[in-house]
Amino acid sequence: MAKWGEGDPRWIVEDRPDATNVNNWHWTEKNAGPWSQDRIKELFKDVEVKADNAEIRISEVEKLVGEASANNRKGKLIFFYEWDIVLKWNGKLKDGTDRSFSGKIKIPNLSEENDVSELDIQISVKDEDEEGLQLKKIMFSSGKDLVRSQLSKYISSLKEEFSKGMILPKKDEVKPDSVKTLTSGFNRKINMEPIVSHDVKQTGLKLDTSTIKQTHKFQCTAQEFYDALTRIEMVTAFTRSHVKLDPVKGGVFELFGGNIIGKFEELVPAKKIVKQWRYKQWPQGHYSNVTISIDQKSDHTEVSLVQTGVPSGETDVTKNNWQRYYWDAMKQAFGFGAFFP
Incomplete structure (x- = not known):
């Protein structure tokens, strides 16, 4: 039986000039945190919220705390991300008093464990008078939809960006686009067999x-x-x-x-x-x-x-x-x- 590095191609790194991760066998990891922060800030920089009776914009990211990484094991890409996000928004009613209002959008748990459609998105407005509450109501409908759309773009671009270079060429020339991409949640939960x-x-x-x-x-x-x-x-x-x-x-x-x-x-x-x-x-x-x-x-x-x-x-x-x-x-x-x- 072959010893470590003697005959088993999964453990031979000398065949590659860079001597790294032949056949994608070992667990490799890339830190996607800094890139993710830049991408999320870009997606929420001065974005218009489309509404018939109001002019509203998400102005910027106020808070962004968390981490993200891309991992490769035996040709499978596994993405991990967990973010606590606070956004600023401002706007006014088209048929109102021309007063400007401001508020915040909180997304406390953006992660691979939660589908974007199921995210807890919290909307607040600084001045809760009649016009302010009306803008808040618009944000609950149109604003939430925009937030979900932008976060979906982040997740898609995260996987696209960090798939590059994570799947290395194999000796049998298997193409990277034939490799399956996974997330840690696999869109389902596992429950251990109940014990009576x-x-x-x-x-x-x-x-x-x-x-x-x-x-x-x-x-x-x-x-x-x-x-x-x-x-x-x-x-x-x-x-x-x-x-x-x-x-x-x-x-x-x-x-x-x-x-x-x-x-x-x-x-x-x-x-x-x-x-x-x-x-x-x-x-x-x-x-x-x-x-x-x-x-x-x-x-x-x-x-x-x-x-x-x-x-x-x-x-x-x-x-x-x-x-x-x-x-x-x-x-x-x-x-x-x-x-x-």
């Missing part, structure tokens, strides 16, 4: 628990596997849902729409992850202890999981959920397919 809580057995006040032990082989480096469980953009990619993650000792995490929560106890890069872990339908306050050991071999990485404190009636389903929603999902998202069954 009435199967939990208790003896007095003591919960009857069991231990799960699993060993799997992955086609990646130890650091890549560790990153896949500790970098929020990678965890978002394979869980296909909103993620809360603070990968430090004592940091908490929340996955799969809050179905899985816990706290990190120990983190050793490329070596080990220890955490408290619970499924939300387990008895209140009960956590299991999960230790994930990562061992890089000559041609693969071996991962061992030991989970203690699993409610006995839920052992089999928990095993299946690790396989389906972690290991299989990681292989599919990042190309970590194992060399061995």
Whole structure:
């Protein structure tokens, strides 16, 4: 079996003059934050809001906080963006007193997890008299439509701009336009298989628990596997849902729409992850202890999981959920397919 860099083209970088990411196998990332800020400010600079009975313009971006990135893994482009935006607007009624009014538009969560059509867009006006409220009403209809249209342009141009150069030429000359483009949300949420809580057995006040032990082989480096469980953009990619993650000792995490929560106890890069872990339908306050050991071999990485404190009636389903929603999902998202069954 080939060792790292000896015979397996996915790991050979010498064949390219720039020695980078042959066959798009490794996870690569570009920071799209500064570009995104410029693009969003451009899209909302002195833009007319079309209305029959008013003259209204979105003047500028007042606040823009967040981040964006483009990622490539095995020929798949995955885009992450999360922005908190505040815009300024001003206008007057055509048949009014010729007074000018001003207000703000707030978009608190523009992200790949939320479709533009479902965004929470908040409209306010500084002076809420009769004319001001009438302008605010116009902004709720025509203004919101314009905001959604401009944000859609941002998302489209983000994907177009950062697709360039992310898909590198392969040795078999596969064209970049044949590669699928994804977002982390995949337009659907994943819910882990429900665990029937009435199967939990208790003896007095003591919960009857069991231990799960699993060993799997992955086609990646130890650091890549560790990153896949500790970098929020990678965890978002394979869980296909909103993620809360603070990968430090004592940091908490929340996955799969809050179905899985816990706290990190120990983190050793490329070596080990220890955490408290619970499924939300387990008895209140009960956590299991999960230790994930990562061992890089000559041609693969071996991962061992030991989970203690699993409610006995839920052992089999928990095993299946690790396989389906972690290991299989990681292989599919990042190309970590194992060399061995």
